[in-house]
Amino acid sequence: MPRTLSRLTAENIPAADPKPLDHLAERGEAGAPAIVLREGVLTHQDLRSRVGAMASWLASQGWPHGARVASWAAKGAATCLLPLACARAGLVHVPINPLLKRAQAAHILADCNASALIATGSRLKSLNDGDVPADCRSWDEAQFLAELDAHTASLGPSTHDPDELAAILYTSGSTGLPKGVILSHANMWLGAVSVAHYLELAADDVTLAVLPLSFDYGQNQLLSTWYAGGSIVPLDYLFARDVVKACAKQGVTTLAAVPPLWLQLAELDWPTDAVRTLRRLTNSGGALTADLVTGLQTMASEADIVPMYGLTEAFRSTYLPPRMVASHPTSMGKAIPYAEVLVITDDGELAAPGKEGELVHCGPLVAQGYWQDDARTAERFKPAPAASSYGGTAVWSGDRVRRDADGLLYFVGRRDAMIKSAGNRISPAEVEQAAISTGLVAEAIALGVPDTRLGEAVHLVASHSPDGLAESDAEAALTKALAKLLPNFMQPTTIHWREQLPTNVNGKLDRAAIVADVLARQSGGAAS
Incomplete structure (x- = not known):
């Protein structure tokens, strides 16, 4: 049978007709590579x-x-x-x-x-x-x-009900003990189909799997690639340069990462043989900044950049088509196939364009809840809004977003992370984006610290830009730049400099650890 190299696209995606998850093993051409391990290559057969x-x-x-x-x-x-x-x-x-x-x-x-x-x-x-x-x-x-x-018996493809439980993925637990998100065969099958189509994967694609397989984004690298009949190269890297070497050695076409890793990769020199086969760079787990997008375009000028937003409870919500990245670099994009993404106001209505509301995710990608945790399930998994065409259960994300007149979504901040200072509600994301846009910091986290006069004072934790100024000069320059970018009530009262901001086990910035560190230093009177 000739090997098909035709691209999957969002336009030719099939109707939502999930199969048992194990049927993904049957998708690729028998003799084509499916996984490249240190001990050798496994074909799809x-x-x-x-x-x-x-x-x-x-x-x-x-x-x-x-x-x-x-x-x-x-x-x-x-x-x-x-x-x-x-x-x-x-x-x-x-x-x-x-x-x-x-x-x-x-x-x-x-x-x-x-x-x-x-x-x-x-x-x-x-x-x-x-x-x-x-x-x-x-x-x-x-x-x-x-x-x-030593085991000679074998089981063929199953006939399990796609609504049966197939996996429990535990979140990183940055705000407490890890909680298990329960996923059905259908959740994971349709997630693989959706991503394979909007990324336009094909049977000749080679995905470098650098993200943890316990992370929904990381596990989907396997599943979406195998749905398209492509090949996976698993990599546990020690240094960012290991990723560059693997891209060169394996002819990688698809590389997925989170912003802290992209920052490291964009700083490296990429030889021609490491970028010549790259077709797409995908991002989730945090927003890309305009400067980082520019850095990635410089790093791999022929590759598409695909920003994505998601949450484990609903697998993924949105992606920004590569053709729109240059003109809308800060947008979350639009709903992925099989997802319905609504912006709902505090009074339960569909938000008008330009108005802020909570992102609510509906449809067949919505998980079944948290493992044996009815209380937390009830907090996040609630009946879909009246405006939903799917109905049923929806994931109420807690993320504040707005949709523009063209239907593109923009992140505002998390409901539970909003800073309330002098009667003003301040989005940490807005302060962080402003700080990064100055070019004086590489990464930033904004938070509210208890203040007797303001209620909460805005504090900014930042790491130096790679070619930044000395700390004292950088602070003066950053304060001056932010005065031009943000209103008075959003100005940080304190800037905490760090050599590097901590990340959690999935490679994302560990906001909870950063907040806890600042609050502990404040209460202890330590310099920061």
Whole structure:
């Protein structure tokens, strides 16, 4: 059968007709590469065989339908194939970010009541007595793969109901203990179909998977690429330069990252062989600035830049078509296929163009809630607004946005992060964007600090621009520049300089850690 290289597009996307998630293993041409591992290349036929054997082995262990199988390891054969193999075996995959520590992993294992844990030996040894549920069986990753090699039986494509639970993805827990978002086969299948089409993936695409597979954005790299029949190159990198080297070595066409990593990558020299095959650079987990867009365009001038916005509870909400990035660099874009994105005012009505409201996500990509947490589920998952064409349950994001006359969305800030100073509601994002636009800082976080006179005073935490001034000169220059960009009530009363802003395990700026650090220093009277 000739290999099709035709592009998938948002215009030729099929009707929302989800299949069991494991059917993604059947999409690619048999002899074409599906995954490039350190130990060798697996073709799509190998993918089918490995998923079938792994599913058969899992099914032979005697766990009940819907039992949770956790993985806690770096990217490799086990972590890449378990999402499909668990789905085929009627089990629920729970990927744990390998950057998490013992206590966080123990919380996830207990919270989901895992029946199995597959992890690297060193991670298993880090666990204490009582960290693993009493009836949970553990396998060293190498032992697990060795048992699979000796397993000769295989399971073919399943007939599971697409509404069955397929995975639990735990959020990073930056505002408390991680909470598990429960996803069905349909959620994940349609997410793969949607992304494959609006990114226009094809069977000759090679995706470099640098993001954690426990992150919905990271896991979708696998699923959307395999839906298109393409190839995945998993990479656990130590330095940004490792990403550049992998792009050159593997002929990468698709690279996804979050803003802190893009900042590092844009500062590097990219040789011709590292950018010659790049077709698209995709971003989520935070907004791209106009300067960073320019830096990425300079870095890979022939590649499309695709900004995206999403939340694990609804997989993804919007994307900005590459042709619109230059003219609308700060826009979140428009709804992705299969998503309905509404802007709802505080009185429950559809917001008029230019008016601020809460972003509400409706449609078949909406998750089923939080694992065994009815209270938090009720806070976020509520009946869809009357204006929804889908109805049912919607995700009320807590993000404040506005839609312009052309239908493009713009982020304003989070409802629970708004700074209330001297009677004014201030969006942290607006202060942050203004600071970054000066060119004097590389990254910035704005927050409200309790103040007896103002209620909250605006504080700005910033890292120096790579070619910035000395700290004292930079602060004076930044204060002067912000005076021209922001009204008086939005001006930071204090600027805290950091060598580098901390990130969470998914590579995003860790806003909660930054806020906690500033508040602790303030209460302790420490200099910052």
